[in-house]
Amino acid sequence: MSAISSIVGPSSSPGGIQQIMAMRQQIIDRSDLLKQIHATQAATPSDTANVQAPAQGFATTLKTALDSVNSVQNNAEDVTDAYQKGEVTDVAKVMLARQEAGVAFEATLQVRNKLLSAYQDIMRMGL
Structure with a gap:
């Protein structure tokens, strides 16, 4: 008995193995997509400072x-709502979306904290 059939069970058909291989490919594709997103986000801060035109304001x-x-949120x-209604059955997709929203919120929170700190430092400066 092969390792795959022992995981899936003795009564699994070749269609079951194909489903497992399809799920494996989906996981690999999502992993590659996440790597691309992280690479883009890592490159964005240094590239953005050079590319943005001065006409675009801070606001x-x-x-x-x-x-x-x-x-993203x-x-x-x-x-999440679609999953609760049964429209989406891919739990990994739901968890990925929720994690992405959480990371985006945390990053926004950190930027806000830095801006507030810089504002307070400026206000403490004597003229």
Whole structure:
């Protein structure tokens, strides 16, 4: 008895093995996608400073970032609701969306803390 059939069970058909291989490929694809996202996010801070035009103001940049975080959180909420209704059966997709929303929120929170700290430092400076 092979290792795959012992995991799946003795009554599994070749279709069951194909399903397992398809699930494996989905996991690999998602892993590759996450690596691309992390690589893009790691490259973004240094590239953004050089690429942005001076015409774009701080408020516009901040609003764009907050809108992006909001859309990620809305997507996570939609996927979670769909899972609770039984429309989505892929738990990994739900967990990935929720984790992405959590990371985006934490990053936003850290940026807010840094901005607040910088503001307080500026206010403490004597003229």
